Amino acid sequence: MSALLEIDKLSLEFRTRSGIVRALENVSLQLPEGGSLGLVGESGSGKSVLSFAVLGIQDAAATITGGTIRFAGTDLLADGGSAMKTMRGRELAMIFQNPRVALNPIRQVGRQIEDVLLRHTALRGAAARARAIECLADVRIPDPERRYSAYPFELSGGMCQRVMIAIALACKPRLLIADEPTTGLDVTTQAAIMRLIRDLGREKGMATLLITHDLGLARDFCDKLAVMHAGHIVEVGPTETLFRTPAHPYTAQLVRATPVGQERLENLASIPGNLPDLRRGDLPPCRFSERCELRSPACATPLPNLVVSPGHLVGCHHPQARSSP
Amino acid sequence: MSQLLEAIDLVKRFPVRSKGRKKLLHAVDGLNFHIDAGETVGLVGESGCGKSTLVRLLTRTLDSTSGHVRFRGQGIGLIAARAMADHPLRREIQMVFQDPTDSLNPRYTARQTIAEAVHLLTDTRGWAAIDSAVEVAAAQVGLPPELLDRYPHQLSGGQKARVGIARAIVVKPRLLVLDEPTAALDVSVQAVILQLLDRLKREMAMSFLFVSHDLNVVRLLCDRVMVMYLGQIVESGPAREVFARPLHPYTRALIASLPGGHGNDADLLVGGDPQSPIDPDAHRCRLFGRCPRGAERCQTQAPPLREISRGRSAACHFVAPTEREVFIDAALTVHKLHLPPARRAALTTEFDRVADMARQVQSVRLPDDTAPAPQFRP
């Protein structure tokens, strides 16, 4: 089965006044049609940069220095990203944290869905309006006819995020990129939104890329996880495998730092040190090595890409066979 | 343990105007609770539940509408918020804020921030004495001395959190109110800050009121937890017990909503918006409309917070749900019945309805000699 989204050895840099930030290096990922992948990592790991690169939204300072992004077989980076522009919003859609900011505050939410339909489909007039109402109903917004005319400020945060999802799904995309879609929402609302995204993905056979700092959330809603650290993907694998037998020391520590399932405060791990400064010219091949207890001289040599088990890959010279308890 | 702080019928209402009419927003609606010396109490609830208002009432930056707050046996509810600034008790209740970036003065070094608290709240005077207090506090929170002369923007998130904690503990408070102290931190830093707080509490014999939306963290750090919903405490009890066996449907929903695979979907809140905190119906359970177990009675009779078992309280007509679930499961097993999940959930709803009816029957005090009427004759 060929992947819907295939990122191969992608590298991206930001040129800033204080130096070149090597934000992504040799990042490779595959997401099959209808699959769900969680991209997890702490702030500064590069997970949002990666999703923006896929969508082709990035500031002028960013340069892709290598690699390819293929979507349904099409090279998104070819011809200066022209393929990306036609696909974005139609086949590829995105939702962000803080939906209130992403929505136009002075336009009725139903109109905002229609705007997308007018841009990407042949629907016009009453048909577009009917489809917009259908989109609101799809995301389980009660009384969609009435809510069509609501302004964002009249809706709760959870309702605004549903509207964002409705906009994203209006053109029946094949891939939804959800970047921290529930950050800032209450946990009960978060649960409802995440279940909605999951159920809609299943109903419509849509692939989902969930970007989150919350390992527990990724565990609940993704088939596969990719763990990012300082612009590298350090480990990829089936979700439960990564939780039970993480191979990369960073993944192992991240799992142990998550309070979910922990019984004692003492057992909660913290990860010493900070992310390396990505402007440094002397970044080691393993960007975690300076924080790593397992560091050895081998870590100064180019990273291997080890297959731990089918579908479970790790970039580390000292992969752990078994996770510590 | 002796009571350090006690809240009695604490109420805060804010006047609001709605459709041109004067109304009252019930932010804190008749709270009764206490915090013992040396105890860590978690306060859990979602945005708008009134926990921030409660924090402001306890730290005396806001005046209550009615009710009392007693601290070490002394009524502090009547000290006006403005007068509290100069009150000797102010030192004893300190606060750690959610976002270390927002709560630190960007023009103060870490040293100046901590020193200001010593200067304002203690009798310590003189540069050397204040500075030594600052360095002791910095050492207690694990902040290296060389970072003391940095400005907030030169510190990492974890380091800023430590500065915020040092500022609070440098005056040796008895009660530390922590408002989501790790919410802005990455998970790799969260653990070390939580462990630091736990150690400080024991070393300095403080009590904590730990405000959080994250039941997972509360479970690890707190002795006791209080769950708030729309201005009221709906459940309280030992943190681990509440987490393992929640009594109130809202607590169950919170736990079922937590990422990481706890609870089940049947416990999630059902559709519908929360009730308005503005002039709420005093006879209706605040959760009605979102509660997966809502029944007729919940609309006409607001359930009071009552003790269910030793140390555990809940405000629900349908508590002891776990025992009920256990009972239903056992009865199904005995009768060799296997139900698909949808029917199992429907059965719980129907069982609750019958249980509610049985409770209404039990509420009537009959004369002792009343015989049952199995052989009924008119």
Next chain:
Amino acid sequence: MSSLPTTATAIAAAFAGGEVSAREIAAAALERIAAHNPALNAYTEVTAERALAEADALDAARRRGEAAPALAAVPYGVKNLFDVAGMTTLAGARLLAGNPPAAADATLIQRMHSAGGLLTGALNMDALAYGFTTENTHYGATRNPHDPTRTAGGSSGGSGAAVAAGLVPIALGSDTNGSIRVPASLCGVFGLKPTYGRLPRSGSFPFVHGLDHLGPLAASAADLALAYDALQGPDGRDPACAQRVIEPTTDVLTRGLDGLRVARLAGYFDDQAGAAARAASERAARALGSLGDIVLPEVAAARAAAFVITAAEGGALHLQALRDRPDDFEPLSRERLLAGALMPALWVEQAQKLRAWFRRRTLEVFRDVDLLIAPATPVTATLLGQETMVINGRALPTRPSMGLLTQPISFIGLPVAVAPLWPGGAALPIGVQLIAAPWREDVCLRAAWALQSAGVAAVPPAPTSINAR
């Protein structure tokens, strides 16, 4: 044909007087059923051959000079939980559809037959008589003749609709918690739930032994009394049936209420009643010269206890089938039955205790009054599929709540007649319960007749929506 009599009393008189033949009456009734039942879904089976055969036998007997019995040539239908010889007794449940046909008629059908009644068929109901709306997932909902978008009430919804639509003047139903009174109220006909133990239940499908009652619904108070008199009498096969001689009511019906003390039930019966229901109970109280309001103790708990006992007994009755064939159950009541089967015995015991106490306390009231008045349903007919109804600002689940006002009365076995009122000339009827002391059905029926003859209660000619077809 329009000259044919329509009420049971008139039909029996016309037949006795030789003005009409039973065959004419039977044919006309079957024609009405054929024309209107498709829109109503009141009948689940029409026994045309039997009705015609019974009619022919009557006509033959008359030709032989035999005296006409009390209900001669009166067509009627029965709720499909009555055994009809040669037919499977469904009790509204697909669960029972595979059972063999009944070998004999139910006792009450035998009595109707002996009285000259013509059985036209079996009528729709809530599955297993557990419900108040006759929304039957497997056999379809019965529609209210006054508004086909609304329910006919239940569980004897087919009985209520058949009488209200003028298909037959009399129908038999059953009432465990209100299943005669609720459809009578919502369809706007008269109904009688006699004292517990008055009418034998042999040959009918049981629900809750200690609460099941059978009784008639009719188009007038006189028809109701006529049917009730024909149904009375002891029976050895129903152990709960009292050994009482027949106490005829037809003769005393028109006596009025002289010497009877009347009061209106307030408290719970007002709190649980919507505006229309309350207006109806107040109107009836004025018309009957009520002395004042009475508040019974702990009515809500009594209703709760009735709920508990019903669920427990109903669940126990069907437990085996719930295990073996859950998919054949009505999904609207299946889990309620199961919950009843699983509940602790203690709850039932407590409910039975409360029942004994509540009965004793309520019977004390009859030292001072002879008749109590209360609304029969909290609201008029609800829409089909309507999940909640609002009573005095509170939203309640429709299906269990429609019996809020009937349940506490049948719980202690008191006889009740329902008379239909149309408060303020409303389009939809609502009934009042006329409640008497045990064994005083005569009082209930006299009150019903008094309301009817005063023009306060009425069964209008079959609604135009039906006649216009």
